[in-house]
Amino acid sequence: xxxxxxxxxxxxxxxxxxxxxxxxxxxxxxxxxxxxxxxxxxxxxxxxxxxxxxxxxxxxxxxxxxxxxxxxxxxxxxxxxxxxxxxxxxxxxxxxxxxxxxxxxxxxxxxxxxxxxxxxxxx
Numbered sequence: 092x093x094x095x096x097x098x099x100x101x102x103x104x105x106x107x108x109x110x111x112x113x114x115x116x117x118x119x120x121x122x123x124x125x126x127x128x129x130x131x132x133x134x135x136x137x138x139x140x141x142x143x144x145x146x147x148x149x150x151x152x153x154x155x156x157x158x159x160x161x162x163x164x165x166x167x168x169x170x171x172x173x174x175x176x177x178x179x180x181x182x183x184x185x186x187x188x189x190x191x192x193x194x195x196x197x198x199x200x201x202x203x204x205x206x207x208x209x210x211x212x213x214x
Contacts, residue, residue: 095156099122100148103163104201105139107192111144113153121129123153137200145208159213162206165194176202176214 103109109128115121115127128140148154163178164184174180180211184199202214 095153097158098153098156100157100160101114103200104197113151124151137197138204141201145197162198
C-alpha cells in the first residue's frame with residue numbers, strides 16, 4: 092500500500108454508459124483501475140449509478156489516495172479548459188442548455204453524489 096501515490100478519478104457519465112478510472116495523479120499515465128457500465132438505459136437512476144460506481148471504486152486499493160475527481164461534462168457554457176467545480180459553477184451548469192441534454196443531468200448527479208459522499212475531494 093505504501094507504493095501508491097496521490098490519485099485522481101476520471102468519470103464520463105454519459106447518456107448511454109458510464110466509464111470511470113483511477114489514475115496516479117502525477118502523470119495520469121498509470122491507470123490503476125477501469126470500469127464501465129454500458130447501455131444503462133434511459134430509465135436508470137443517475138444517483139443509483141453514481142453510488143454503484145463509488146462502491147466499485149472504494150474497493151480498489153488506491154482509492155484511499157484519491158485527491159480529486161475529473162468529470163467529463165458536455166455543457167452549453169463557454170468553458171473549454173478544466174474548471175474546479177464549486178457550488179456556483181454547479182448552479183451555472185444546472186441553468187445551462189447543453190448540446191447533449193441527456194449527458195449533462197447525469198454528470199451533474201454524479202458530481203452531487205460524489206460531493207455528498209466525499210466532500211473533501213476536489214472536482
